[in-house]
Amino acid sequence: MNMLLAIDIGNTNVVIGIISEGIIIDQWRLTTSHTRTRDEFWVTTNLLAMNAGIKTEEIKEVIISSVVPPLTNQFYLMAKKYLNKEAIIVRHDLPLEIECLVDNPSELGADRICNIFAARDSYSLPQIVIDLGTATTFDIVDEKGRYLGGSIMPGIETASFNLVEKAAKLPKFHLAFTDSVIGKNTIQHLQAGVMWGAVDQIDGMVKRILSETNWKKCSVIATGGLAKLIARHSNSISDVDSELTLHGLWKIFRKLQRQSS
Incomplete structure (x- = not known):
């Protein structure tokens, strides 16, 4: 089963979801911490996945939404180091065909x-x-x-x-x-x-x-x-x-x- 690791980094919580064909297989909520490293985030993510019976080798892609820039980089590097994946980072300039009628x-x-x-x-x-x-x-x-x-x-x-x-x-x-x-x-x-x-x-x-x-x-x-x-x-x-x-x-x-x- 091919799975997507979806990471939503907020100011209060980080939500980590495992998604396959649009179905959220499992999700976990972590406290946002600016002091944790990519290695610590991986230990937590890997342990949660193992407890849910999810094999991390089945994670084929990673996508990140973040409003906390320092943690964006930590999770991006986590995906690169432990999953050998270049995570997609959601930005305003992705070709999503959303017409934004705003100043910036x-x-x-x-x-x-x-x-x-x-x-x-x-x-x-x-x-x-x-x-x-x-x-x-x-x-x-x-x-x-x-x-x-x-x-x-x-x-x-x-x-x-x-x-x-x-x-x-x-x-x-x-x-x-x-x-x-x-x-x-x-x-x-x-x-x-x-x-x-x-x-x-x-x-x-x-x-x-x-x-x-x-x-x-x-x-x-x-x-x-x-x-x-x-x-x-x-x-x-x-x-x-x-x-x-x-x-x-x-x-x-x-x-x-x-x-x-």
């Missing part, structure tokens, strides 16, 4: 390119793609499949962490929805404000995007670690795809493969 396409992160590419291929247009990660990002694709631009706001975990760090008397708290936005103690106050506030931010942004684009409706796809939780309480999210970025890596790999054959 090079500013678009690789994870967002993957999300846009996967969503455009899998969901009806026009669409808003929301990634709930370290940052919460909104990417807008019109009915012709063109990328119009987007928005970035602090991620839910990022905002809650910074709030507690900056306010001396506020305690750490678990991200969970309260039954009411009117909390009865400090923990409930924080949970209500952060979680229901995030839902209203997202629904409010979607409403504003629809107003600015004059769209009556569109697909609203959410991905990221908190996507399922937020979507249960959102009035605007139509689809949840927790593996959107990995699917995007596979679809990008296949497109480039077809172009080169």
Whole structure:
């Protein structure tokens, strides 16, 4: 079985997926660490693959999406040293036929390119793609499949962490929805404000995007670690795809493969 090693390097986590013919065989989530070396990443990847019954010699190609430049190089060198593969690195200038109507396409992160590419291929247009990660990002694709631009706001975990760090008397708290936005103690106050506030931010942004684009409706796809939780309480999210970025890596790999054959 020929397999693709797909690596999504984010600011908080690194997601490693093994994909064969578009099917995600297995995936693992590592904490992003700037101090780990290519050798350490390989030991972890190899051990996880062995535990899943996956033979690393069956990995025929490697593709990387990264928003952490130092780790891009570590994983690229890992693939070269241990798999003897030249990893594909997702960039804005790959021939993906995404028309970007923005000032500087090079500013678009690789994870967002993957999300846009996967969503455009899998969901009806026009669409808003929301990634709930370290940052919460909104990417807008019109009915012709063109990328119009987007928005970035602090991620839910990022905002809650910074709030507690900056306010001396506020305690750490678990991200969970309260039954009411009117909390009865400090923990409930924080949970209500952060979680229901995030839902209203997202629904409010979607409403504003629809107003600015004059769209009556569109697909609203959410991905990221908190996507399922937020979507249960959102009035605007139509689809949840927790593996959107990995699917995007596979679809990008296949497109480039077809172009080169």
